[in-house]
Amino acid sequence: xxxxxxxxxxxxxxxxxxxxxxxxxxxxxxxxxxxxxxxxxxxxxxxxxxxxxxxxxxxxxxxxxxxxxxxxxxxxxxxxxxxxxxxxxxxxxxxxxxxxxxxxxxxxxxxxxxxxxxxxxxxxxxxxxxxxxxxxxxxxxxxxxxxxxxxxxxxxxxxxxxxxxxxxxxxxxxxxxxxxxxxxxxxxxxxxxxxxxxxxxxxxxxxxxxxxxxxxxxxxxxxxxxxxxxxxxxxxxxxxxxxxxxxxxxxxxxxxxxxx
Ligand SMILES: Nc1ncnc2c1ncn2[C@@H]1O[C@H](COP(=O)(O)OP(=O)(O)O)[C@@H](O)[C@H]1O
Ligand SMILES: [Mg+2]
Numbered sequence: 001x002x003x004x005x006x007x008x009x010x011x012x013x014x015x016x017x018x019x020x021x022x023x024x025x026x027x028x029x030x031x032x033x034x035x036x037x038x039x040x041x042x043x044x045x046x047x048x049x050x051x052x053x054x055x056x057x058x059x060x061x062x063x064x065x066x067x068x069x070x071x072x073x074x075x076x077x078x079x080x081x082x083x084x085x086x087x088x089x090x091x092x093x094x095x096x097x098x099x100x101x102x103x104x105x106x107x108x109x110x111x112x113x114x115x116x117x118x119x120x121x122x123x124x125x126x127x128x129x130x131x132x133x134x135x136x137x138x139x140x141x142x143x144x145x146x147x148x149x150x151x152x153x154x155x156x157x158x159x160x161x162x163x164x165x166x167x168x169x170x171x172x173x174x175x176x177x178x179x180x181x182x183x184x185x186x187x188x189x190x191x192x193x194x195x196x197x198x199x200x201x202x203x204x205x206x207x208x209x210x211x212x213x214x215x216x217x218x219x220x221x222x223x224x225x226x227x228x229x230x231x232x233x234x235x236x237x238x239x240x241x242x243x244x245x246x247x248x249x250x251x252x253x254x255x256x257x258x259x260x
Pocket of ligand 1: 016040041
Protein backbone atom coordinates (compact mmCIF):
# COMPACT_ATOMS: atom_id res chain seq x y z
CA UNK A 1 0.00 0.00 0.00
CA UNK A 2 1.11 3.49 -0.88
CA UNK A 3 2.65 5.14 2.21
CA UNK A 4 0.65 8.34 1.93
CA UNK A 5 -2.63 6.39 2.06
CA UNK A 6 -4.35 5.79 5.39
CA UNK A 7 -7.28 3.76 4.04
CA UNK A 8 -7.55 1.64 0.94
CA UNK A 9 -10.77 -0.16 0.03
CA UNK A 10 -10.40 -2.93 -2.52
CA UNK A 11 -13.16 -4.70 -4.46
CA UNK A 12 -15.58 -4.24 -1.58
CA UNK A 13 -19.11 -5.61 -1.95
CA UNK A 14 -22.07 -5.90 0.42
CA UNK A 15 -25.26 -7.78 -0.39
CA UNK A 16 -28.46 -7.41 1.63
CA UNK A 17 -30.40 -10.40 0.33
CA UNK A 18 -30.84 -9.66 -3.39
CA UNK A 19 -29.74 -6.03 -3.06
CA UNK A 20 -26.11 -5.16 -3.79
CA UNK A 21 -25.66 -2.06 -1.61
CA UNK A 22 -21.90 -1.80 -2.29
CA UNK A 23 -20.73 -3.18 -5.61
CA UNK A 24 -17.06 -4.03 -6.22
CA UNK A 25 -15.92 -0.69 -4.83
CA UNK A 26 -12.27 0.41 -4.72
CA UNK A 27 -10.86 3.76 -3.58
CA UNK A 28 -8.16 5.21 -1.33
CA UNK A 29 -8.03 7.97 1.25
CA UNK A 30 -4.77 9.89 1.68
CA UNK A 31 -3.33 10.75 5.07
CA UNK A 32 -4.45 14.18 6.28
CA UNK A 33 -7.08 14.88 3.62
CA UNK A 34 -10.76 15.73 3.86
CA UNK A 35 -12.41 13.08 1.70
CA UNK A 36 -16.13 13.41 1.01
CA UNK A 37 -18.60 10.78 -0.13
CA UNK A 38 -21.60 11.95 -2.12
CA UNK A 39 -24.46 10.24 -3.94
CA UNK A 40 -28.27 9.96 -3.98
CA UNK A 41 -30.24 8.49 -1.07
CA UNK A 42 -29.70 4.74 -0.98
CA UNK A 43 -26.37 4.97 -2.86
CA UNK A 44 -24.64 3.00 -0.09
CA UNK A 45 -22.83 5.81 1.74
CA UNK A 46 -23.86 4.87 5.29
CA UNK A 47 -23.39 1.18 4.45
CA UNK A 48 -19.82 1.99 3.46
CA UNK A 49 -19.20 3.63 6.87
CA UNK A 50 -20.82 0.62 8.57
CA UNK A 51 -18.47 -1.71 6.69
CA UNK A 52 -15.34 0.31 7.50
CA UNK A 53 -16.23 0.56 11.21
CA UNK A 54 -17.23 -3.10 11.62
CA UNK A 55 -20.97 -2.60 12.22
CA UNK A 56 -21.62 -4.93 9.29
CA UNK A 57 -19.32 -7.48 7.65
CA UNK A 58 -18.52 -7.29 3.94
CA UNK A 59 -19.70 -9.93 1.48
CA UNK A 60 -16.37 -9.60 -0.32
CA UNK A 61 -13.31 -7.39 -0.44
CA UNK A 62 -10.62 -5.75 1.67
CA UNK A 63 -10.52 -2.67 3.89
CA UNK A 64 -6.88 -1.83 4.49
CA UNK A 65 -6.31 0.68 7.30
CA UNK A 66 -2.70 1.68 8.02
CA UNK A 67 -1.52 -1.39 6.12
CA UNK A 68 -3.76 -3.90 7.90
CA UNK A 69 -6.96 -5.57 6.64
CA UNK A 70 -9.68 -4.59 9.13
CA UNK A 71 -12.59 -6.06 7.15
CA UNK A 72 -14.82 -8.13 9.42
CA UNK A 73 -13.41 -6.83 12.74
CA UNK A 74 -15.92 -5.90 15.47
CA UNK A 75 -16.73 -2.20 16.02
CA UNK A 76 -14.77 -2.01 19.30
CA UNK A 77 -11.74 -3.57 17.59
CA UNK A 78 -11.89 -1.03 14.76
CA UNK A 79 -12.30 1.79 17.31
CA UNK A 80 -9.13 0.67 19.09
CA UNK A 81 -7.28 0.87 15.76
CA UNK A 82 -8.10 4.60 16.03
CA UNK A 83 -10.96 4.84 13.56
CA UNK A 84 -13.77 6.99 15.00
CA UNK A 85 -17.23 7.76 13.64
CA UNK A 86 -20.37 9.76 14.17
CA UNK A 87 -23.83 8.58 13.16
CA UNK A 88 -26.46 10.19 10.94
CA UNK A 89 -28.70 10.45 14.02
CA UNK A 90 -26.82 12.02 16.92
CA UNK A 91 -25.87 9.52 19.62
CA UNK A 92 -25.04 11.03 23.01
CA UNK A 93 -25.58 10.28 26.67
CA UNK A 94 -28.38 12.82 26.80
CA UNK A 95 -28.87 12.84 30.60
CA UNK A 96 -25.15 13.48 31.15
CA UNK A 97 -23.33 16.80 30.93
CA UNK A 98 -21.08 17.86 28.07
CA UNK A 99 -18.00 17.19 30.19
CA UNK A 100 -19.25 13.75 31.25
CA UNK A 101 -19.92 12.82 27.60
CA UNK A 102 -16.37 13.86 26.72
CA UNK A 103 -15.00 11.73 29.58
CA UNK A 104 -17.06 8.72 28.45
CA UNK A 105 -15.76 9.22 24.90
CA UNK A 106 -12.20 8.74 26.11
CA UNK A 107 -13.00 5.23 27.35
CA UNK A 108 -14.08 3.93 23.93
CA UNK A 109 -10.62 3.13 22.66
CA UNK A 110 -9.37 1.81 26.00
CA UNK A 111 -9.63 -1.62 27.55
CA UNK A 112 -12.83 -2.18 29.55
CA UNK A 113 -12.68 -0.97 33.17
CA UNK A 114 -9.53 1.05 32.52
CA UNK A 115 -10.34 3.69 35.10
CA UNK A 116 -11.96 1.35 37.59
CA UNK A 117 -9.77 -1.68 37.93
CA UNK A 118 -6.24 -1.23 36.69
CA UNK A 119 -4.81 0.99 39.35
CA UNK A 120 -4.90 1.77 43.06
CA UNK A 121 -6.99 4.73 44.23
CA UNK A 122 -4.16 7.24 43.90
CA UNK A 123 -3.47 6.35 40.26
CA UNK A 124 -7.18 6.19 39.63
CA UNK A 125 -7.65 9.69 40.93
CA UNK A 126 -4.75 10.92 38.80
CA UNK A 127 -6.21 9.31 35.67
CA UNK A 128 -9.63 10.73 36.44
CA UNK A 129 -8.16 14.21 36.78
CA UNK A 130 -6.35 13.79 33.46
CA UNK A 131 -9.62 12.67 31.87
CA UNK A 132 -11.38 15.80 33.17
CA UNK A 133 -8.59 18.02 31.87
CA UNK A 134 -8.73 16.35 28.45
CA UNK A 135 -12.53 16.71 28.42
CA UNK A 136 -12.17 20.44 29.11
CA UNK A 137 -9.68 20.79 26.24
CA UNK A 138 -12.04 18.92 23.92
CA UNK A 139 -15.00 21.07 24.99
CA UNK A 140 -12.96 24.13 24.08
CA UNK A 141 -11.81 22.61 20.77
CA UNK A 142 -15.37 21.85 19.62
CA UNK A 143 -16.63 25.23 20.84
CA UNK A 144 -18.61 24.09 23.88
CA UNK A 145 -16.53 25.44 26.77
CA UNK A 146 -19.50 27.54 27.94
CA UNK A 147 -21.69 24.45 28.17
CA UNK A 148 -19.43 22.11 30.18
CA UNK A 149 -21.99 21.44 32.91
CA UNK A 150 -25.09 21.46 30.70
CA UNK A 151 -26.92 18.18 30.09
CA UNK A 152 -26.52 17.09 26.46
CA UNK A 153 -30.32 16.90 26.09
CA UNK A 154 -30.58 20.65 26.73
CA UNK A 155 -28.08 21.71 24.04
CA UNK A 156 -29.26 23.27 20.77
CA UNK A 157 -29.17 20.85 17.80
CA UNK A 158 -25.93 22.27 16.36
CA UNK A 159 -24.18 22.04 19.72
CA UNK A 160 -25.27 18.41 20.07
CA UNK A 161 -23.56 17.66 16.74
CA UNK A 162 -20.43 19.48 17.95
CA UNK A 163 -20.50 17.34 21.09
CA UNK A 164 -20.90 14.11 19.10
CA UNK A 165 -17.79 15.09 17.11
CA UNK A 166 -16.01 15.88 20.40
CA UNK A 167 -16.88 12.42 21.72
CA UNK A 168 -15.26 10.81 18.69
CA UNK A 169 -12.18 13.01 19.05
CA UNK A 170 -11.99 11.90 22.71
CA UNK A 171 -11.02 8.44 21.42
CA UNK A 172 -7.92 10.05 19.88
CA UNK A 173 -8.60 8.78 16.33
CA UNK A 174 -6.28 8.90 13.31
CA UNK A 175 -9.24 8.68 10.94
CA UNK A 176 -12.70 10.05 11.60
CA UNK A 177 -15.86 9.27 9.65
CA UNK A 178 -18.63 11.86 9.86
CA UNK A 179 -22.09 10.86 8.59
CA UNK A 180 -23.95 14.04 7.57
CA UNK A 181 -22.53 16.24 10.36
CA UNK A 182 -24.47 19.36 9.29
CA UNK A 183 -27.84 17.62 8.66
CA UNK A 184 -30.76 19.81 9.77
CA UNK A 185 -28.58 22.78 10.76
CA UNK A 186 -28.98 26.52 10.24
CA UNK A 187 -26.37 28.35 8.14
CA UNK A 188 -24.67 29.74 11.28
CA UNK A 189 -24.47 26.29 12.83
CA UNK A 190 -23.08 24.90 9.57
CA UNK A 191 -20.27 27.49 9.54
CA UNK A 192 -19.26 26.45 13.06
CA UNK A 193 -19.02 22.78 12.03
CA UNK A 194 -17.16 23.54 8.79
CA UNK A 195 -14.56 25.43 10.81
CA UNK A 196 -14.39 22.61 13.31
CA UNK A 197 -13.75 20.07 10.53
CA UNK A 198 -10.99 22.27 9.12
CA UNK A 199 -9.44 22.51 12.60
CA UNK A 200 -9.62 18.73 12.99
CA UNK A 201 -7.64 18.31 9.78
CA UNK A 202 -5.03 20.75 11.13
CA UNK A 203 -4.40 18.32 13.99
CA UNK A 204 -3.39 15.67 11.40
CA UNK A 205 -6.56 13.63 11.70
CA UNK A 206 -7.84 12.36 8.35
CA UNK A 207 -11.52 13.14 7.77
CA UNK A 208 -14.07 11.16 5.73
CA UNK A 209 -17.36 12.93 5.35
CA UNK A 210 -20.78 11.96 4.02
CA UNK A 211 -22.54 15.17 3.04
CA UNK A 212 -25.48 16.28 0.91
CA UNK A 213 -24.95 20.04 1.00
CA UNK A 214 -22.87 20.71 -2.09
CA UNK A 215 -21.80 24.16 -0.86
CA UNK A 216 -20.18 22.41 2.13
CA UNK A 217 -18.68 19.55 0.11
CA UNK A 218 -17.14 21.82 -2.51
CA UNK A 219 -15.84 24.20 0.15
CA UNK A 220 -13.94 21.77 2.33
CA UNK A 221 -13.14 18.57 0.40
CA UNK A 222 -9.69 17.77 -0.91
CA UNK A 223 -11.20 14.91 -2.89
CA UNK A 224 -14.64 13.40 -3.44
CA UNK A 225 -15.97 9.89 -4.03
CA UNK A 226 -19.31 9.81 -5.88
CA UNK A 227 -21.44 6.68 -5.51
CA UNK A 228 -24.61 5.50 -7.22
CA UNK A 229 -26.25 2.14 -6.44
CA UNK A 230 -23.08 1.15 -4.60
CA UNK A 231 -20.93 1.72 -7.69
CA UNK A 232 -18.16 4.31 -7.98
CA UNK A 233 -18.99 7.09 -10.46
CA UNK A 234 -15.98 9.28 -9.72
CA UNK A 235 -13.08 9.74 -7.31
CA UNK A 236 -11.28 13.03 -7.81
CA UNK A 237 -10.83 16.65 -6.75
CA UNK A 238 -14.07 18.69 -6.42
CA UNK A 239 -13.54 20.66 -9.66
CA UNK A 240 -13.40 17.42 -11.65
CA UNK A 241 -16.18 15.53 -9.85
CA UNK A 242 -18.70 18.36 -10.24
CA UNK A 243 -18.12 18.33 -14.01
CA UNK A 244 -18.50 14.54 -14.31
CA UNK A 245 -21.49 13.87 -16.58
CA UNK A 246 -22.61 10.76 -14.76
CA UNK A 247 -22.46 12.58 -11.41
CA UNK A 248 -24.45 15.50 -12.78
CA UNK A 249 -27.05 13.19 -14.33
CA UNK A 250 -27.61 10.90 -11.36
CA UNK A 251 -27.05 13.26 -8.45
CA UNK A 252 -26.11 16.90 -8.84
CA UNK A 253 -28.64 17.84 -11.54
CA UNK A 254 -29.06 21.60 -11.47
CA UNK A 255 -28.62 21.64 -7.68
CA UNK A 256 -25.02 22.68 -7.98
CA UNK A 257 -23.99 25.19 -10.58
CA UNK A 258 -20.26 25.23 -11.18
CA UNK A 259 -18.73 28.59 -10.40
CA UNK A 260 -15.84 29.10 -12.77
N1 LIG B 1 -29.21 -3.40 7.28
C1 LIG B 1 -29.77 -3.35 6.06
N2 LIG B 1 -30.55 -4.36 5.60
C2 LIG B 1 -31.07 -4.34 4.36
N3 LIG B 1 -30.88 -3.33 3.49
C3 LIG B 1 -30.13 -2.29 3.88
C4 LIG B 1 -29.52 -2.24 5.18
N4 LIG B 1 -28.81 -1.09 5.29
C5 LIG B 1 -28.96 -0.45 4.11
N5 LIG B 1 -29.75 -1.15 3.27
C6 LIG B 1 -30.10 -0.78 1.88
O1 LIG B 1 -28.88 -0.55 1.20
C7 LIG B 1 -28.98 0.58 0.34
C8 LIG B 1 -27.96 1.62 0.73
O2 LIG B 1 -28.37 2.24 1.95
P1 LIG B 1 -27.52 3.34 2.69
O3 LIG B 1 -26.12 2.88 2.79
O4 LIG B 1 -28.22 3.67 3.95
O5 LIG B 1 -27.61 4.57 1.67
P2 LIG B 1 -27.19 6.09 1.83
O6 LIG B 1 -26.55 6.28 3.15
O7 LIG B 1 -26.30 6.38 0.67
O8 LIG B 1 -28.48 6.87 1.72
C9 LIG B 1 -30.43 1.06 0.44
O9 LIG B 1 -31.17 0.49 -0.63
C10 LIG B 1 -30.88 0.53 1.78
O10 LIG B 1 -32.27 0.31 1.80
MG1 LIG C 1 -27.04 7.52 4.86
